[in-house]
Amino acid sequence: MAVFDFLKKQKKEEAKENKEAQLETKETEQAEKLGKEDLKNEKKESKSKNRPAVSKGNNFDVQFVKLIKRPILTEKAMTDQVLNKYYFEVSQKANKTEIKNIIEKNYKVKIDKINILNERKKKKRWMRTFNNPSRYKKAVVTLKEGYKIDLGI
Numbered sequence: 001m002a003v004f005d006f007l008k009k010q011k012k013e014e015a016k017e018n019k020e021a022q023l024e025t026k027e028t029e030q031a032e033k034l035g036k037e038d039l040k041n042e043k044k045e046s047k048s049k050n051r052p053a054v055s056k057g058n059n060f061d062v063q064f065v066k067l068i069k070r071p072i073l074t075e076k077a078m079t080d081q082v083l084n085k086y087y088f089e090v091s092q093k094a095n096k097t098e099i100k101n102i103i104e105k106n107y108k109v110k111i112d113k114i115n116i117l118n119e120r121k122k123k124k125r126w127m128r129t130f131n132n133p134s135r136y137k138k139a140v141v142t143l144k145e146g147y148k149i150d151l152g153i
Contacts, residue, residue: 064102067094071151072138084112084143086151092137099139109147115140 071077072087080087090099096114104111117140121133143149 061106064106067091067098067102068139069136073151080140084145084147086141086143086149088139088141090116090137090139092135094137094139096139099141103141103149107149109149110144112142112144114142 067090069089069091072089074087077085077087088099088103096116099116100111100114103109117138118135119138120135124131124133
């Protein structure tokens with residue numbers, strides 16, 4: 001039995017070496033095509049795909065992602081944008097000062113006032129039972145004149 005285990009280990013090691021050799025040849029071929037610098041950048045990007053990360057384009061910090069879940073884009077919210085009012089769904093633990101600091105920092109605007117509402121979602125009926133969906137907190141942010149937030153609409 002020990003002989004068979006030894007042979008199995010040798011086969012596994014040979015397979016690993018073959019895979020490594022194949023990867024090296026692929027990398028050298030890619031390096032010739034793209035250039036060494038581009039290959040290094042691709043390796044860095046592929047490593048960062050495994051980790052959860054914040055969007056690089058918007059430069060939002062981690063606290064922003066935890067506190068502000070999403071902008072609310074309803075018909076009423078769209079009409080209130082003319083009055084410099086923006087609606088956001090926020091974390092249940094967020095308070096006015098945290099929301100104000102985070103939005104001012106990430107969107108680079110000045111806030112006039114913030115109103116917070118604890119909303120209930122509509123009850124959903126399924127057969128004989130009623131389901132109560134989870135509650136959420138809504139923040140109505142009023143900006144000072146001359147400032148706007150681009151929500152990417």
